[in-house]
Amino acid sequence: MNLITCENLTMRYESSFYALRDLNFRVESGDYLYILGQNGAGKSTLIKGLLQLKKPSSGTITYADGLSPSDIGYLPQTTQVQKDFPASVWEVVLSGCLNKMNRRPFYSHREKKLGAENLERMGIRELKNKCFRELSGGQKQRVLLARALCATTRILLLDEPAAGLDPVVTQDMYEQIDAINKKLGITIIMVSHDMHAALKYAKHILQLQQNQLFYGTTSEYLASDIGKAFISESEGSPLTDHAAAGPGLDTIGMVTDESAVSDKSGRSADPDTIADAAAVDADKERTDREYA
Template sequence: MNLINVNHLTLGYEHQKVIKDLSFTVEKGDFITIIGANGSGKSTLVKGLLGLIKPMQGDIQYHIDTKQIGYMPQETKIDATFPASVEEIVLSGTLNRLGHRPFYGKKERKLADDSLALLDILDLKKKSFADLSGGQRQKVLLSRALSATRELLILDEPSNNLDFSSREEFYKIIHRLNKEEGITILMITHDLDMHAIAGNKIIAFEDQEIFVGKIEDYRRKMHESL
């Protein structure tokens, strides 16, 4: 089942084209890794998929309610005085489910608890987000995205600022969500270690070209270029 079709997409800002004539399909159950140097177009593509910028040419066809697209931004530095608890952060992921209701209900609170439990961090529920380690914060932000949807997640460099062991653990969690929970994932990563380039498909921004295809084909291409 196709969730998103990207057709001959050109994206950019004002008169500057960043991505030109890109086409690919996101199918249910996909794990698509997006790699490339800074400024290559990775973040621009995500903004396009989230509807934050309009295509210059081509189009994006959604066969999924866009409310079912969850987004996990890059982890940013949090002020030590930031008062939000882990529960409040994760609950904020359910805002699109409230409709006209002004307050979270039992359903949203259970969903937040389930999202925390899925990542084995329910014990952090009452902790201050600002007091957590980098790895714990990333899990909380992922839990927030899971509270928004269990259909499709877009992860923007989720391993940023994590040490090796935390990064490895986080990748295992993402793989489990994809394989066991059936969640479709698009993950941007700056980690070019072939071990980290995971999933079944890849979009690689390389100089003036964009490789779109299967992971094994990309690995073969990289091996042949050595």
């Protein structure tokens, strides 16, 4: 089933310049779509379009029945404001439930339950009362993922979630997002310029450079001239090398089914717990080091 269909989508900045031209692609239920492109390729504009924060100047974006753009779980890039913002993890996660409340002013039992479930899923239950600004980069992203999961049951849209994270934490996060896609069946739209991660996780790839350079499955991309050209180009780029830095990194943050079965207290965990305790410990050690 198609969740989102874009036909001849064109968007402009301030009515004059083209930000995006003639995009045709669709997002299927359960899909994992990578949107690749350099800075200025129109990725952010496309995000605004998909969330209906900006109107297309021509063409259409069609949503499946029952999917409203406000039901998309969105993980924006972190902002300057958040660096010194006094907020507890719990406050941040709960704010993901606001789109389910219509005009109700306060959180009910249902929202609190949903918030607690998603804390559990991301393996950050014990961070609940911690201050958001004091967390490590990886922990922050887990919190924001938990918030996004509160906002959606069907589709997550992630905007450069690995920006500013070190390679190990990045790898761990990619695995988590992959697990969200596979275990919870949530559709993922990932906006990134990390070619290697795209080749590893994506089911479909959309490559932008104002117009649509490529749209198709990952294996089609590997076989295409455009794909080959960009892969050889990014091979030389030191920025994206870490994702392919070998098996050593992959195993550190790997989420496995076995490790999710029980946590340190021996209590059997929710079957759909995504995070593993080891990864959280690694995160904690990192925070401790930062504060020492």
